[in-house]
Amino acid sequence: MKKWIRGGTIVTAADTYQADVLIDGEQVVAIGKELHVEDAEVVDASGCYLLPGGIDPHTHLDMPFGGTVTSDDFFTGTKAAAFGGTTSVIDFCLTNKGESLHQAIATWHEKAKGKAVIDYGFHLMISDANDDVLRELESVVTAEGITSLKVFMAYKNVLMADDETLFKTLIRAKELGAMVQVHAENGDVLDYLIKQALEQGNTDPIYHAYTRPPEAEGEATGRAIALTALADAQLYVVHVSCADAVRRIAEAREKGWNVYGETCPQYLVLDISDLDRPDFEGAKYVWSPPLREKWNQDVLWSALKNGILQTVGSDHCPFNFAGQKELGRKDFTKIPNGGPIIEDRMTLLFSEGVRKGNISLNQFVDITSTKVAKLFGMFPQKGTIAVGSDADIVLFDPTVKRTISVETHHMNVDYNPFEGMEVYGEVVSVLSRGSFVVRNKEYVGHAGAGKFVKRSKFSRP
Structure with a gap:
């Protein structure tokens, strides 16, 4: 099913602007302010940055x-x-x-x-x-x-x-x-x-x-x-x-x-x-x-x-x-x-x-x-939000203040080197090639979903 991400602010390496993103399968197929979409799952990104x-x-x-x-x-x-x-x-x-x-x-x-x-x-x-x-x-x-x-x-x-x-x-x-x-x-x-x-x-x-x-x-x-x-x-x-x-x-x-x-x-x-x-x-x-x-x-x-x-x-x-x-x-x-x-x-x-x-x-x-x-030979498949690119998108709330801690992290280790540090910004949802891995701060992915990426040769950026 298509996914229609609405209400967010897209941030790329070059631009910052408000627009919706339409995902079909694994890729971004449309970006715009007034998209007309039918038969799509609506994802509310209000208040969030949409990051590659x-x-x-x-x-x-x-x-x-x-x-x-x-x-x-x-x-x-x-x-x-x-x-x-x-x-x-x-x-x-x-x-x-x-x-x-x-x-x-x-x-x-x-x-x-x-x-x-x-x-x-x-x-x-x-x-x-x-x-x-x-x-x-x-x-x-x-x-x-x-x-x-x-x-x-x-x-x-x-x-x-x-x-x-x-x-x-x-x-x-x-x-x-x-x-x-x-x-x-x-x-x-x-x-x-x-x-x-x-x-x-x-x-x-x-x-x-x-x-x-x-x-x-x-x-x-x-x-x-x-x-x-x-x-x-x-x-x-x-x-x-x-x-x-x-x-x-x-x-x-x-x-x-x-x-x-x-x-x-x-x-x-x-x-x-x-x-x-x-x-x-x-x-x-x-x-x-x-x-x-x-x-x-x-x-x-x-x-x-x-x-x-x-x-x-x-x-x-x-x-x-x-x-x-x-x-x-x-x-x-x-x-x-x-x-x-x-x-x-x-x-x-x-x-x-x-x-x-x-x-x-x-x-x-x-x-x-x-x-x-x-x-490293992954652009423009990855690294940006653009039509034709992989739908690797992060919904990021820049206003949340939180404290880094081993008690809340997901790494398989018994300490965090930044323990007690107060930071701004929280990941709300994450899509990898159009599928949610994290949704509303809950893990919804599955092992083996990640694919090996064959990369192209070096080209001076």
């Missing part, structure tokens, strides 16, 4: 790390994402050296199969760039529709790749039209600083931050950008946390290079002092890069406003405090890295960004949805 469904470009669902596995799988994680106004996620598919890339992809497809309640895609980790891998990448990009490749510059002896691997990946990505992403921290330096801290008996969570200084992130960001320029390729720097990295990205973009950056809500509203909370509570805030000195927040907000950074991903990588984060009580290096962010990403960006004047309402949509769709 959020696209989270950075999630880790059902991912092994540090001897444990993230607490959200593709069901609980995508359900929580929907409650937060996100209708698509791009998850990171890990690979092992010596393993076929297609084997790794098949493993991730199996993780999502029958579980995802919203649409999803994959980024593919590259840990080795031997001849077999470089050849296999052609079918990964063209046949599988996985058009983004992740290289870790940190986690030595676990995930970290060397500069040769990164450079070869950049060259091959240029040939194939794929985006290369980097986790930019100098893994060799970090490894030295971590060993030094442990030798000195410094084992508390705060040393996670002290051993991963912003200079190491800035250096790695600059090095990745230099290699990108040499390869004449395209680069996306994930989870930018500090001014040092922002400066390198700004310089590259001033030169016209294809360099893009993402930050995360946690870096915009939390700071290094959270890692120093008593009674091991700081472990809840251990992720990489670590939280920085508070003054970096102004730099990040300015970078989003001025287009130096283009997107905000959640880097959702949740581990329970009990039984998982506690693994590192006597050694901060054994605290699983990551936090639960997927559900609060969009509200935090609206409340702390739009409401406080750090970004405009249209920039909010661009940062959380449209630019992601354009950078």
